[in-house]
Amino acid sequence: MKKICKAVGKGLLGLLILIALFLIVMTVYNQIMLRKNKALYETPLGQLVEVDGHNMSIYTEGEGEHTVVFLSGHGTASPILDFKPLYSRLSGDYKIVVVEKFGYGFSDLVDGKRDIDTILRQDREALGKCGIEAPYVLCAHSFSGYEATRWAQEYPDEVEAIVGLDMCTPHCMDVNQLKEAGVGYALADGFARFMKAVGIIRLFDYNESGMLTEEESAIYKEIACHKNVNDTIRNEADMESIIALNDERNSAPLPTVPMILYVSNEPSNGAFWVGGMQAMADASSDGTLIQLDCGHYVHYYAYERISRDMKTLIENLDS
Numbered sequence: 438m439k440k441i442c443k444a445v446g447k448g449l450l451g452l453l454i455l456i457a458l459f460l461i462v463m464t465v466y467n468q469i470m471l472r473k474n475k476a477l478y479e480t481p482l483g484q485l486v487e488v489d490g491h492n493m494s495i496y497t498e499g500e501g502e503h504t505v506v507f508l509s510g511h512g513t514a515s516p517i518l519d520f521k522p523l524y525s526r527l528s529g530d531y532k533i534v535v536v537e538k539f540g541y542g543f544s545d546l547v548d549g550k551r552d553i554d555t556i557l558r559q560d561r562e563a564l565g566k567c568g569i570e571a572p573y574v575l576c577a578h579s580f581s582g583y584e585a586t587r588w589a590q591e592y593p594d595e596v597e598a599i600v601g602l603d604m605c606t607p608h609c610m611d612v613n614q615l616k617e618a619g620v621g622y623a624l625a626d627g628f629a630r631f632m633k634a635v636g637i638i639r640l641f642d643y644n645e646s647g648m649l650t651e652e653e654s655a656i657y658k659e660i661a662c663h664k665n666v667n668d669t670i671r672n673e674a675d676m677e678s679i680i681a682l683n684d685e686r687n688s689a690p691l692p693t694v695p696m697i698l699y700v701s702n703e704p705s706n707g708a709f710w711v712g713g714m715q716a717m718a719d720a721s722s723d724g725t726l727i728q729l730d731c732g733h734y735v736h737y738y739a740y741e742r743i744s745r746d747m748k749t750l751i752e753n754l755d756s
Contacts, residue, residue, distance in 0.1 A: 460635045467636025467662060477659040481543040482517050483535070486566045493563045494543035496535040499528030503574055503597070503751050506564070507535045510579030510602075510734075512629075512670055514661035515542045515643075522648035523576075523736040526744035531751065534569055536560050540669030542660060551672040553583050557591070560584070571595035574751060578602040579733065580673070582609075586717070589692035597754055599717075600747055601698035602735050603706075606713035607691065626674075629666045638662060646737040691720035695754065697746055698726045703733045723753070 483496030496517045505527060509516035517535045524533040538556055539547045549555075564571075572595055577585035582604025589596040632638050643649075643657040664670075698714040700706060711726075718724030727746070731738035 463636040463639070464634070467639050470636075470639065471659070471662060474655070474659045477656045478543075478663045482656075483537070483543065484567060485543065486563050488539075488559050488563050488566070489547070491539060491545040491547050492543075493539060493545070493559065494537035494541075495563055495567050495569070496537070497567070497569070498524065498533050499531055501531035503754065504532045504534060504569060504572075505600075505747070505751075506569075506573040506575050507533065508560075508575060508577040508581035508584055509535075509538070509541060510581060511673055512666070513541065513578070514665050515657045517542055518643075518649060518653050518657045518660075519734075520576075520578075520736060521653070522646040522740040523744055525648070526740060527747060530748065531574075532569075534564065534573075536563065540664070540667050540673075542664075546664075546667055546669045548668075549672075551669065551675070553587050556673070557584050557587055561588075561592075561595075572597040574598045574600065574747075574754075576600040576602065576747070577604045578736065580605055582606055586692060589694055590689050593692070593694070596692070596694055598694050598750055599692065599696040599698075600743070600750070601696065601714060601717070602743070603699055603701045603703070603733050604714070606717050607689070608716050609710045609713035626666060626671060633662065633665045636662065638665060645734070646740065648740070691717055693720055693722050695723040695750060696721045696725070697750055698724070699729050699735050699739070699743065700726065701733045701735050702728070702730050 481494055483494050485492040486495055487493075494517070505524070507516065507520045507524060509519060513519050516537050520535055524535065527533055537544045538560065539545055539551075564573075571592075575585040575588060575596055575598070577599065579602070582601055585596075585599050585601070585604065586607055589599060629638075639658065639662050641658075641661070643661060644654040649657065696717065698718055700711055700714055715726050718726040729735050729739050729742075736743060
């Protein structure tokens with residue numbers, strides 16, 4: 438028995454040593470690659486515009502009578518490349534715009550509050566300084582659903598339609614769920630920061646849609662390794678701020694603009710999540726809720742379907 442325990446102990450020690458060596462090698466390799474590929478994450482793909490004394494990245498492509506503004510989900514490292522599989526199928530007919538909020542993509546890191554109203558003010562100012570005029574079709578993924586909803590509530594003349602990509606809605610979670618989400622987020626955030634620090638995230642696939650070029654995938658990877666889980670992004674997920682706005686969002690009338698809302702089959706999409714989107718669709722003058730058999734980043738997997746639906750939605754705006 439003692440021999441068995443001794444052998445197991447040696448095996449575990451050897452495994453721990455291998456893990457430690459792997460982490461050390463990955464950390465050093467990641468730092469080398471960040472220095473080597475610095476130009477990839479410091480050369481903007483779009484336009485930089487000054488907002489609140491800092492640079493915000495705005496990407497545009499295509500022309501048309503309608504302007505589609507893409508708003509990314511929380512923590513998406515490179516919104517410009519993240520949305521490419523979808524907007525590349527729309528830019529032949531419309532003007533597409535990708536807003537990279539502070540902390541994302543090629544935009545600066547900033548201190549201070551990152552509540553929805555602050556983010557909305559800054560995004561609107563950036564679009565204005567770029568000469569991108571309303572009205573907009575807002576295409577929001579996940580957390581940015583809060584912003585899209587707020588935008589349509591506060592500035593209804595600026596929003597002609599909403600496309601929700603498995604997006605958050607005013608009724609997607611109650612206060613208890615938000616508190617539970619805050620605990621889960623803190624644990625996930627700590628783990629993500631560790632993986633970034635040791636460079637493990639360099640091993641991830643940043644071309645899950647299969648629609649990026651080799652160069653674009655490399656840019657996405659370097660941006661993620663450089664900017665993931667930074668403090669600007671983390672401050673967006675301040676649960677006290679989100680809970681404080683929860684009652685206000687819930688009590689305000691839901692937008693009535695035409696909308697299509699896509700819901701993924703993520704296990705976390707319970708009754709509240711789906712019900713929140715259904716309430717949005719029901720309040721809309723022309724709202725549709727569509728269930729997709731894919732993951733949370735629906736624009737990675739169903740970009741063909743979504744782009745066709747969006748074209749129909751936008752064409753109907755003119756009728």
